[in-house]
Amino acid sequence: MQHQPLDLNDRSAFAGFFDQYKDRVYNTCLSYLQSTEDAEEIAQDVFIQVFQSASRFQGESSVSTWVYRITVNKCLDALRTRQRKKRMQKLVSLFRSDSGELQVDIPDFHHPGVQLENKERAVVLFAAINQLPETQKTAFILSQVEGLPQREIAEVMKISEKATESLLQRAKAGLRKIIVSRLPKESKLYVV
Amino acid sequence: MNDKTEEILTSLEGITRAPAPPFLLTRIMSKLDPALKLAAPALVRWVLAGSLFLIAANVVMVISHRKQASSAGIESEAHTYQLY
Numbered sequence: 001m002q003h004q005p006l007d008l009n010d011r012s013a014f015a016g017f018f019d020q021y022k023d024r025v026y027n028t029c030l031s032y033l034q035s036t037e038d039a040e041e042i043a044q045d046v047f048i049q050v051f052q053s054a055s056r057f058q059g060e061s062s063v064s065t066w067v068y069r070i071t072v073n074k075c076l077d078a079l080r081t082r083q084r085k086k087r088m089q090k091l092v093s094l095f096r097s098d099s100g101e102l103q104v105d106i107p108d109f110h111h112p113g114v115q116l117e118n119k120e121r122a123v124v125l126f127a128a129i130n131q132l133p134e135t136q137k138t139a140f141i142l143s144q145v146e147g148l149p150q151r152e153i154a155e156v157m158k159i160s161e162k163a164t165e166s167l168l169q170r171a172k173a174g175l176r177k178i179i180v181s182r183l184p185k186e187s188k189l190y191v192v
Numbered sequence: 193m194n195d196k197t198e199e200i201l202t203s204l205e206g207i208t209r210a211p212a213p214p215f216l217l218t219r220i221m222s223k224l225d226p227a228l229k230l231a232a233p234a235l236v237r238w239v240l241a242g243s244l245f246l247i248a249a250n251v252v253m254v255i256s257h258r259k260q261a262s263s264a265g266i267e268s269e270a271h272t273y274q275l276y
Contacts, residue, residue, distance in 0.1 A: 011221070014221075014224075015217060015221075018216075018217050018220070019217075022212035022216060022217070023209045023210070023211055023212050024209070025212070026209075026210060026211075026212035026213070026216070027209040027210050030210050036213075040213055040216060040219075043212065043216060044216065044219055044220050044223065047220045048220065048223060048224060051224055111207065111210065112210045113207045113208040113209055113210045114203065114204065114207050115205070115206045115207070118203040118204070118205070118206075121199055121200045121203035122200075122203040122204060122207075124200050124203075125200050125201065125203050125204065128200075144204045144207075145204060145207060146209075172201065175201055176194075176197055176201065179197050179200050179201065180194065180197055183196065183197070
C-alpha cells in the first residue's frame with residue numbers, strides 16, 4: 001500500500017480531512033451510543049485523536065480503516081464508561097433510601113437515516129444491537145449501518161475475514177434471540 | 193422462520209448516514225485552536241529556528257567584541273600615560 005503522509009497541521013488541511021470523514025465518524029458513533037449528544041461528544045474526541053496521531057500514521061492501513069478503528073475504540077470506551085456509571089448508580093441506590101429514581105436507560109433510539117417504513121422495526125433492532133457483545137456489535141454496525149465490506153471490517157478489527165464472517169453470523173443469531181424475547185407474547189405465536 | 197423477526201433484522205436496509213451536526217467542526221477547532229494556530233510547516237520551523245540561532249550568536253559576538261575593544265582601548269590609554 002502506498003504510504004501517503006498525513007499532514008493535518010494547518011486549518012485548511014484539517015478542515016478538508018474533517019469534511020471527508022465527518023459523516024462516517026458521526027454515524028458510527030450514533031449507531032454505538034444511540035444518542036445524538038453522546039455521538040457528537042465522541043465524534044469530537046475522535047477527530048482530536050486523529051489530529052494528535054496523524055504524524056504517527058505510517059500508512060500500514062488505509063486512512064479510512066485507521067479512522068474507523070479510532071472511532072470504534074472511542075465508542076467502545078464510552079460504552080464501558082456508561083456501563084460503569086450505571087453499575088455504580090445501582091450500587092448506590094441499594095444503600096440510599098432517598099436515592100430517588102434510578103437513571104433511566106437510554107430511551108428508544110430513532111436513527112435519522114432509517115427508511116420511513118422501517119422506523120419502528122429499527123427501534124427494536126437498535127435496542128437489540130445494544131445488548132450484543134462488543135465484537136459482534138462492532139461487526140454488525142460496520143456491516144449493516146456503515147456498509148463496509150467484510151475485508152475492510154476485518155482490517156478495522158484486526159481479525160481475519162473468516163473471523164468477521166463468523167462474528168456477523170453470531171451477531172445475527174444473537175439478535176434473533178433478543179428480538180424474539182422482546183416481541184409481545186401474541187407475536188411469539190408465529191415463531192417456528 | 194419468523195417473518196416479524198426477519199423484518200426487524202433487515203430494517204436497516206437502505207439506511208443512509210446521519211449527517212454530522214453543523215457546528216461539529218467549530219467545536220473541534222476551538223478545542224484544537226492553540227495547536228493549530230502555532231503549527232507551521234516543519235521546514236519553516238527549522239528555518240526560523242536556525243535564523244534565530246544565527247541572530248543570537250551574532251548578538252553575543254558583537255557584545256563580546258565591544259567588551260574586548262573597550263578594555264583594549266582603556267589599556268592602550270593607560271600605557272600611553274604610564275598610569276600603571
